[in-house]
Amino acid sequence: MENILELRNVTKEYKNFTLDHVSFALPQGMIMGFVGENGAGKTTTIKTILDVVKKTSGEIYLFGQPIEQDSLQMHEDIAVVYDDCSISSFFKIKDVERMFKSFYKNWDTAKFNTLTERFELPGDKKISAFSRGMKMKLQLAIALAHNPKLLLLDEPTSGLDPIIRDEVLDMFLEFIQDETHSILFSSHITSDIEKIADYVTFIHKGKIIFCENKDDLLSHTGLLKIKPAVFEQLDHDSCIRYRKTLDHYEVLIKDRYAFQKKMPDAVIDRVTLDDIMLMYVKGETL
């Protein structure tokens, strides 16, 4: 399986923050959820991929080509959705269509109109009158209307009501049915990532903590709650992080099936992505 996007040791230095040797790869036909707390470096990573900010070092490959080649075809095949709407607030839908049609060779007016109708976007209002959710839907319509191969989405479902969010996630699943398409999306709504992502990449303070298959991650990782006395005897190799509460310890276990064999009496709970992220951020290493 070819990688549609690959980052190798990408570093971007700012005064008070560093994106530190970020490496991950997104295969064709896959969806990658990109998670991390606020300020972790998600948006900076996406902007570095797009060359909106210049990386300090490292390599980025899009469709197998280094981004320095910066071919216009590369940009034809990418669509970006940012957290905020980057289109003039004086525009109406028809202005948006007229503008973007002239940028993209593969622009599909019928598809754009279908999407804007499906999203119930008003054609007679300026974007300044749109709600946050409507602006996000407009960006998604634009992103999908020129038939890209790669979607880079920064919080694409934030501000959307649950019904539309569900529809949008279904659209993303439709999008990758053609196995040459891929999606990288960052989100705080980890339930969305759990629903549709194939891979999860977790970034914390500019560093990649893990990049794993989502199903494997959620099925193998477990949360163990134990008394202090038992905690002292734990096998450190099985444990990723721990947190001390008032009367017990919570321990994030790497492989709960293997651990269960060693400690048959242990009660190991399934985890969500939120649990995993919380333990990595708030927990300590053994």
Add this chain to the structure above:
Amino acid sequence: MKGLIIKDLLSSKGLLSVLAIGAAMMFFYSFLGIDVTVFVVFFIGLLVSVNMFEFDVRSNWDQLAITLPVRRRDIVTARYIFIGLLVTVALIFGLLVNFVLHPDSNVGDMLFENSIVISVIFIYLSVYMPIIYKFGAMKGRYISMMIIVICAVGGYFLSTGAFFENTGLAILHVLNDIKNYLPYLAMGLAAVCYVMSLCASWRIYEKKEF
């Protein structure tokens, strides 16, 4: 590139009221016999260029523009073309208004004066636009105002006193000798400045981060 110019054209809808005021002023004062073409063209050129940049900053347009299938240079070039065309169209409009309302005006004099005017405007824009690209719309505006003040103050002092009596008068004599060629020289200089400004803006924008 066409898409970028379309985008600026559509964005300038936000300035329709300003442009309408400018056109109305032009009509009104021309009707009174006062030629305000210079003022209005300068007003439109400066206001539109500042506002186009401010619109872009407000909507974070550049972070999206760079992801489109256009080169960074094209983004800059399109802006230069749009502003240049707008100023030129404003000037032509002003000349037509003056000519229609005052058909007995000396066309030669009008063209002479306004060719100098448009050259000065383009030279000003040539300095102004790279400053905006480098420092942003807000800071760029203050820096360009400072440049105008410095030039005005400097011009005042140069036009008085010993400098004027020696060098200044000599310059005026030379200008008088070449006055027939002055419009062409001015427009040529403006064209060179505008192209150099474009190249400077390319270099700034290619390294810029958003």
